[in-house]
Structures are given as C-alpha cells and as structure tokens.
Amino acid sequence: MFPIINKQLLAKDVKRLDIVAETIAAKAQPGQFVIVMPERGGDWIPLSIVESDPLRGTVSFIFQEKGPATRLLGSLSIQESVSVVMGPLGKPATIKNAGTVVCMASGTGIASILPICRAMKKKENKVIGLIGAAQKKSLLLETQMRLACHSLMITTEDGSYERKGNIVELLKEVLDKERVKLVYVIGNAQTMEEACQLTRPRKIETLIQANTIMYCGSGLCGSCRLEVQSKSVLSCVEGPEFNGHKVDFEKLKIRLQAHERTGKNSGPDNNAAGVMKKIISGFWDN
Amino acid sequence: MLQPPQKIQSKEKRVRNFREVCQGFSRKNAVSEARRCPQCSDPVCMTACPLKIDIPGFIRLLREGDFPASLQKIKEQNPLPDVCGRVCRAPCEQACVLKKEGDPIAIRTLERFAADHGRSFSVLKRKPRLHGAKVAVVGSGPSGLTVASCLARQKMNVTVFESFPFLGGILRYGIPELRMPQKVLDTLTDDIEMEGVDFKTLTRIGRSLSIEELWSQEYKAVILATGTGGAALNQIPGHDLGGVFFAEEFLMKMNVAETSYSRIQADFHRYKRIAVLGAGHKALDCARLCRRLGKDVTLVFPLSEDDLPIHPQERRLALEEGIEFAARTRPLDLIGDETHFVQGVQCDRLDYADPKADGHWQLMVVPDSAFIFAADAVIIASAHKPDMSLYDVIPGLTSTREGYVWVEELSMKTPAANVFAVGDVTCGQFDIVQTMASAKKIVEYVERGLIRL
Ligand SMILES: Cc1cc2nc3c(=O)[nH]c(=O)nc-3n(C[C@H](O)[C@H](O)[C@H](O)COP(=O)(O)OP(=O)(O)OC[C@H]3O[C@@H](n4cnc5c(N)ncnc54)[C@H](O)[C@@H]3O)c2cc1C
Ligand SMILES: Cc1cc2nc3c(=O)[nH]c(=O)nc-3n(C[C@H](O)[C@H](O)[C@H](O)COP(=O)(O)OP(=O)(O)OC[C@H]3O[C@@H](n4cnc5c(N)ncnc54)[C@H](O)[C@@H]3O)c2cc1C
Ligand code: SF4
Ligand code: SF4
Ligand code: FES
Secondary structure (H helix, E strand, O other), X not given: OEEEEEEEEEEOOEEEEEEEOHHHHHHOOOOOEEEEEOOOOOOOEEEEOOEEEOOOOEEEEEEEOOOHHHHHHHHOOOOOEEOEEEEEEXXXXXXXXXXXXXXXXXXXXXXXXXXXXXXXXXXXXXXXXXXXXXXXXXXOOHHHHHHHOOEEEEEEOOOOOOEEOOHHHHHHHHHHHOOOOEEEEEOOHHHHHHHHHHHHHHOOEEEEEOOOOOOOOOOOOOOOEXXXXXXXXXXXXXXXXXEHHHEOHHXXXXXXXXXXXXHHOOOOOOOHHHHOOOOOOOHHHO | OOOOOOEEOOHHHHOOOOXXXXXXXXXXXXXXXXXXXXXXXXXXXXXXXOOOOOHHHHHHHHHOOOHHHHHHHHXXXXXXXXXXXXXXXXXXXXXXXXXXXXXXXXXXXXXXXHHHHOOOOOOOOOOOOOOOOEEEEEOOOHHHHHHHHHHHHOOOEEEEEOOOOOOOOHHHHOOOOOOOOHHHHHHHHHHHHHOOOXXXXXXXXXXXXXXXXXXXXXXXXXXXXXXXXXXXXXXXXOOOOEOEEEHHHHHHHHHHOHHHHHHHXXXXXXXXXXEEEOOOHHHHHHHHHHHHOOOEEEEEOOOOHHHOOOOHHHHHHHHHOOOEEEOOEEEEEEEEOOOOEEEEEEEEEEEEEOOOOOOOOEEEEOOOOOEEEEOOEEEEOOOOEOOOOHHHHOOOOOEOOOOOEOOOOOOOEOOOOOEEEOHHHHOOOOOHHHHHHHHHHHHHHHHOXXXXX
C-alpha cells in the first residue's frame, strides 16, 4: 500500500498526488513512469513521475480525470492509499547540454515534460517552454513551468488566454528566431508529427514521448507497440522517449484510433456472456 | 479399460462462467483409477516424467487410501503438485503402458487428487528462520517457485523478487481461472512462504534493484527465473491494425483485474469472429476465454491436429465448447479494411508431401492454396522471447542465437559469476514440468556440494 500524503486540485479535473514509495523515489529519473493501480484488483494505468524526492521517499503524479481509472485515483483522499505503484519503468529521458532547448507539450503532456524541463535547466541549457491547452481553465502547471524554463509561451485553442492557436505555430516562430539545438515534444500524435515536420528540414534533433496505450509496462503484453525506423518496438521498455524523426506517426495514429473506437463507442455487452460475473478469489490478499 | 469419469462442468454451463472447468476425480473414482495401475516393475511413466516422480509409489498410497502420504511422496520430487496436477502436459501419460490397450492411467488427475485431498492442515504456522547462504531468485513463475522451495528445504535463506504485484508468473497472469484457480495459487505460495521463503513483489531486478545491490546485500547467488517476458513482435505483418491483440495483453486483462476485464469485454463488444493464431496451451486458453465472451473462435495453426502440444483432455474440452480448429493453415499476413481494422488473415494451406520420395513426409505448402480467413479480431499467441534488457543489467550474461540466456547444461550456470538461470528464460520451448526440472538441476548440484552457496 502506498499512502497519499498530499493532494492538490490544480485545475478543473486535474489533480496532483504525492505518495510515499521509497524504493521508487530513490531510483526515479526524469522521463520515467509508473503503473498505478488505484484500488485493489482494479484497473491500472501508466502515469509519468512528475517529481520524486528520495529524502522524503515520495513521488508525485499529476493527472487529468478522463475516464474510470483516473477518476477513481482522483477520488482518493489524503491518508488513504493507492493499492499498487509499480516502477520506475521506461528509459530515463536523454538529458544533455545541447545549448538552446525547446520543451513543448500540450494537455496532460505538460505533466510529463515538467521533470524534463527541470533537468534540462539543471544541465545549463537555455530552456524555452511552449505549452498549450484547449482553454484557459484546462491549462496545467503554468507556474511550475515558468520556474522550470527560461522563457515560457502559452497558447489556447479558443484564445481565452495568451495566444490563440497551437504550440506548433509557436515552435515555428521560435525556430525562426533562435538557434535551437534540441526539441522535446510531448503531446498528441498530430502535434508531435507536425513538430517533427518542422524540425526535420532544419536537422534539429527532436525527441518525443510515445503516448501509446500501455498495460503491463514491462515489455510483456505488446500493447504499447509502435513502429520506429520500420521496426516494431515496445514503448514501455525501449521508450517512452524516441527520436521523433524515426517514428512512424501514421501507424501510431492507427494504433491510438483502434483503441479509441473499441473502448468508447461500445455499450455494455448484453449477450449471455455480458452479464457473467468474473470471480477473483482472494487474489489480492497476498 | 477406460478411465472413470471426472467431475466436469457441463458444456452448456461452463461457457457461461469463468470457474474451473474440471474438478478431478471423486474419492471413489480416484481409488478405482489408482487400482487400475498394475504397478509396473519398470515404470516407463516415471522415466517420462521430467521430475522423476515415483508414480507407481504415489498411486499405491492412493489406492491404500493414505492421501497425505501419497502427496508427501509426490512432494519429494515436485514442490508444486497442485499446479502440475492441473496443467502439466503429462508426458507420463503418453508413456504409460496401458495406453496401448486403452486409456492410460490418468496420472495427472491422480496427482491433483492427492494435492487436493492430501493436504494436512497442520497447526504449525510459524515461518522457520533459515540460516543458510542468502540466495536471490528473480521471478516467481513455476521455475522460480521450484528453486525457492527446494533451496529452502536445504536451509538456504531464499528471497524471491517479483516485478509484478502478484506471485506465480504465467500461472497467475497467463493461465486463466478455468484451468488454474487463483485460490490454489494463493495456498501454494502461502505454503512456500511457510517453508521459509521470503517474497518481495514490485521489485524488478535491473530497475528497482540492481544486481550490484544484491551482491552488496550479501546474496551469494542470483538465480534468474524470469521467463519469456518479451513480446515477440515482427512475426506477422499487420499487427498494428485495430482488433489485433497479443495473447498476453488479452490474458492479463482477463486474469488480473475485474475492472480491466469489464473493459476488455467492452473492447470485444464489436468483434464476432475471432482467429487465434497459435497452437499451444496459450492459444487454447485465449480461445476458451473468447468462447466465454460469446464469440465464434477458430484456432489457426500450421501443424496437423494430431501434433498439437496440448493435453488430450484439454483439447477434448475445448472442442466440446465449440472452438474450431483450422489445422495445417499457415497465417502469413493480417489484412485490414479502410478504417485500419483487421478483417481477415491471409493464409496458406499445408499438407503432407514426400518431396524427395524417400519416405520423409513433411508438411509443405499446397501450391495456389492462398486464401483469406475472415475474422474481425485476431489474437496472436505465438512464442515469446526473454526480456532483452536482462543483458544490459547483468554484466557477463551471454545469449544463444535465439536470444535465450546461455547456461551450462548440467549446472544451469551462466558465464556471469554466481548467476544461474532456469526455466523458460534459458529455452523458449519449455512447458511447466520442464521448467521445473531445469530448476531442480541447481538443487541437485547444491546437494552434491558441486555448487557451494
Ligand atoms: C508513459 C505514459 C505516461 C503518462 N503520463 C500521464 C500523466 O502524467 N498524466 C496524465 O494525466 N496522463 C498520463 N498518461 C495517460 C494516462 O495513462 C491515461 O490518461 C489514463 O490511462 C486514462 O485512463 P482512464 O481509465 O482514466 O480513462 P479512459 O477512459 O480509459 O481513457 C481516456 C484516454 O486515455 C488514454 N488511455 C487510456 N488507457 C491508457 C493506457 N493504458 N495507456 C495510455 N493511455 C491510455 C486514451 O487516449 C483514452 O482515450 C500517460 C500515458 C503514458 C503511456
Ligand atoms: C496462457 C499460457 C498457458 C500455458 N499453459 C501451459 C500448460 O497448460 N502446460 C504447460 O506445461 N505449460 C503451459 N504454458 C507454458 C508455461 O506456463 C511456461 O513454460 C512456464 O510458466 C515458464 O515458467 P518460468 O518460471 O520460466 O517463467 P514465468 O512463468 O514467465 O515467470 C517469470 C516471472 O519472472 C518475473 N520477472 C521477469 N523479469 C523480472 C525481473 N527483472 N525482476 C523480477 N521479476 C522478474 C515475471 O514477472 C514473472 O512473474 C502456458 C503458457 C501460457 C502463456
Ligand atoms: S509432473 Fe507431469 S509428467 Fe510428472 S507425473 Fe505429474 S503429470 Fe506426469
Ligand atoms: S506405466 Fe502406467 S501402468 Fe505402469 S506404473 Fe506407470 S502409470 Fe502404472
Ligand atoms: S505495456 Fe505491455 S509491452 Fe509495453
């Protein structure tokens, strides 16, 4: 059991949890993630480690309540516990002294990029942050990102805050003005692909975090497969960071879309099997 | 002579629930089956069992009605009788002399009977403290549990590290409740814990704990029993289409959590006709679960039906449940529709031929036999590979050509000092008894003082 010692509401439906997990806190590095099972025997989901404090033995996640698992996690209160936290998983992000670095993210991707911005800044890069959201209300972590970057630019799709537009447009302006050496982008497949299209002709190294569907987080189930340089790889073990210029975004979109369609548009199964109840006997007692 | 009947859920009933299908023999039938064994003086069954269980011996004790003694006899060689008695492929039964004239002795089912009925509920519930050398076992699948239990009996101080939050490896997340109830596994791991073994879950060696840290915590040996935890991608083109699943994803979601089960049920709502590519127990388990979700299922495999590496009873049960077999069919490619969802499997038919006319009949592709097997979901249940990151985190390991960990055949030693490997990680072609037999090799060597721990 992993006790929750702090809980914050950051924006509408966006929460931050600090939990006690000494071994994970001792090992976690920027760019890694964990698998979180909010309730015993329930669903488990991947979440980036936003912060880890080896001294206090805590790790923090920031997540948006989108569906059943994240809502359940968000409903837990201080002093309650998260049933399982497995990790740290995935390869750590590439953090190096490159010069001028653009870190861009949208939506919950901002939670994933924050630890990377901090590490990049620590490595004495000039960090330019570009973050975006659909509207002002849903923008995450603005203050934290201001601290983690040397300069921060913000877009909202409806223009309700700062610039109207998306972060790829900002990237284009920055690339025209600055001598950017590295671009790190975390967002939906479309955003990451467009960013790569901008950086490829300029030969700027571009790293992405593949937001594939993950289940086991340890290379076993194959659900996080994606194509990189015409080879199938597993995002949970060989990623989640990849060289964006080598990722096949078309196939990535197909994988993501397959999940969206099956997962969402289906009502409850009403055939005979649909009403069957699965028994899980004492499974989680050990 | 035929085997007496076992308690089996009717086929109409069992495809509507996920509970264990077969309950084994009743007392009366177990004893009468045990009586059928003529107690061969040269028991070929025993030679065929990789664990060398004294089969006539335990059957004799069953016949006499001494179930605890019978279980004890099995446990001398096999620390997991509850598991083997349910899911072993039972090469012993294939070898049994009675098979020539009729049914072989149902050795597996008798073993299970002994395990279910011979368990003594001893009041002693204090875990012994073991003072021997510290040994780390990595992975809690059948091979890990076997070494751990056997070494604990040698008074070694054994700790099993498991990366998942649950114990049992494939037994837990792979084999479904219908063959391997979770409760049985719980009892089993509790028993092993009571023998003095420590379990540490959520600890992945190489990530959450490095091998150097193990050495510095004074572990004298590390035994890798990590199984084949690497999804084998790139086996069939088109696996990135919608509606394509790897068996492990499907099985894990079905086995691990109730809510993810309801989710996969929702995921599968739109699928009607499912093709499972594979021939082993893994494929059959997926197919049987799909039946329970109310789907039409066909197993597609490039072998002849008689060559399926599956226990005959399991095969019969599956056929009764309405699973179809497309034997001698080689899947080549997955075909998608315009929305990138799978709609069929491109296949070839195979048949026996004698190409050199020298009496060596083999399966060969029938010319112009290509066809598309229509299916709106595909589950890929082919063999897995070891997790390749092992080679990065344990210096000195070498791999075989196929990617498995290379070990000295007799002692299961790897080239890395004091690191051993057992089970599926050393050879992907194993089944449960073979993994356990490989695990016991280490123990034999320790017993004989050839490995000093
Ligand atoms: C490496 C990695 C790091 C992540 N880090 C964060 C984070 O720091 N903060 C955050 O809010 N979210 C993060 N996510 C996404 C998060 O896992 C999903 O939001 C979560 O699984 C949604 O589950 P749900 O049951 O609440 O919603 P659902 O209704 O199941 O899904 C909502 C949407 O979330 C996505 N999703 C669902 N299941 C998964 C899954 N198993 N893996 C990946 N995506 C999924 C899909 O796009 C889906 O449409 C991360 C994902 C990955 C792969
Ligand atoms: C669905 C299915 C059905 C099957 N049915 C049968 C059957 O009926 N009969 C039969 O004989 N065989 C069957 N098999 C095959 C059999 O299950 C395997 O041969 C056997 O389980 C292999 O055992 P193992 O201990 O080597 O590995 P596994 O059972 O795979 O266990 C390995 C364990 O190690 C853990 N691990 C891996 N890496 C690390 C690490 N770095 N740190 C910590 N822990 C780690 C894993 O989480 C896992 O729990 C089946 C297989 C499947 C998938
Ligand atoms: S372990 Fe398997 S092979 Fe050995 S006796 Fe039992 S069923 Fe037969
Ligand atoms: S070979 Fe068959 S009949 Fe002979 S001892 Fe073994 S189980 Fe009994
Ligand atoms: S999430 Fe299971 S293989 Fe990556």
